[in-house]
Amino acid sequence: MxxxxxxxxxxxxxxxxxxxxxxxxxxxxxxxxxxxxxxxxxxxxxxxxxxxxxxxxxxxxxxxxxxxxxxxxxxxxxxxxxxxxxxxxxxxxxxxxxxxxxxxxxxxxxxxxxxxxxxxxxxxxLGIGRESQLCQPMDGMCIDDTDIEVTIHQPSASLLRCTPDAPLVTETLMSDLLKSNCPVTSQPDWGSVQVRYTGPQIDRGALLAYIVSMRRHNEFHEHCVEQIYCHIWQACQPQSLLVYARYTRRGGLDINPWRSSQPAEVSHIRTPRQ
CATH class of the missing domain: 3.30.1130.10 (GTP cyclohydrolase I, C-terminal domain/NADPH-dependent 7-cyano-7-deazaguanine reductase, N-terminal domain)
Known part of the structure; x- marks a missing residue:
């Protein structure tokens, strides 16, 4: 930008x-x-x-x-x-x-x-008759405990790969370790990200290393999600793909972009950090 x-x-x-x-x-x-x-x-x-x-x-x-x-x-x-x-x-x-x-x-x-x-x-x-809203983590298998070594600190599609002899799978993976930064102030933007796909199985350690590589990346929330989507599509060639991020609140606003290769529904339930 x-x-x-x-x-x-x-x-x-x-x-x-x-x-x-x-x-x-x-x-x-x-x-x-x-x-x-x-x-x-x-x-x-x-x-x-x-x-x-x-x-x-x-x-x-x-x-x-x-x-x-x-x-x-x-x-x-x-x-x-x-x-x-x-x-x-x-x-x-x-x-x-x-x-x-x-x-x-x-x-x-x-x-x-x-x-x-x-x-x-x-x-x-206006909250008339509203009950307390529940918070829950994003759906999917959390990959945050995957044992990885982080050496690259800017997002690159070269970090992503499929598993050896990757079987065709349909799965949903998620991480609470998404962090990017405001392109103007460099203030941190914290979030959770969900990757839902059908295609050759994505290596979970590689995906987590890629998500963590956003940590020093300066870009708007929407652009970060689009970059994640495009890099996964290019590197792993899924048949279908959805990437959804829910960022934490700042100034009374939270931003939750998603991109998908086909029409889809996403949850509006806040994550615990929102």
Missing amino acids: SDAILANAPLGHDVSYPDAYNPALLFPIDRSLNREKLSIPHTWFGADIWNAYEISWLNPKGRPVAGMARFTFAPDSPRLIESKSFKLYLNSFNEEHFASTEQVRERMAHDLAQASGSPVAVGID
Whole structure:
């Protein structure tokens, strides 16, 4: 990601929190800037799922309304939204009066579609009648106890391989050891990642070494998932593949991108670290 492109982003700068609704706070970034470096094998499916835990506005009488929201961006939208700008945008609703929750939802959906270049699904939950939400690890066989030696600290498809005489399998593997870094501030981004595939069996130690190699990699969450997906596809040549990451919360937001070679469903249940 070019430093010049991110120079005007709120990330890495001191900014004042807005006291009025302002959609111009959203800072979109072209996805193509990162995808030009990837050998994307085909049309993929997926989404970028953002959960926002600090949503608020005022009703017509000035009483605050508070809730949570989920935003689902299509992977083929031309642009993603830089996270600090998203947080500032959501905070711009805090002192604004709205007639209804639906009016807020429609306004957010409109603004985010304009910024990203594609429709965005928006759901707002006010918590009425809501029971405590459960947390659980991502599905799959955890590979984190695999005994490996780590010598490479930047992601490379050459780290990945299948097992000798690899049988054809369908399996789901997961790791809680995903860490990448913000491309602007170098702040760590912590997450869990799930790899669901059918194809020649992937060597679990090699996969874990690859995941750990992201540890010094500076890139946005969405781009990290796309890079993992493309590298596995190139190195292991599965018949089908899904890569899903759930990153921990920062600034009241968590980001959960997934990419798949075919239509799929993913769980929205928070991991224990979220």
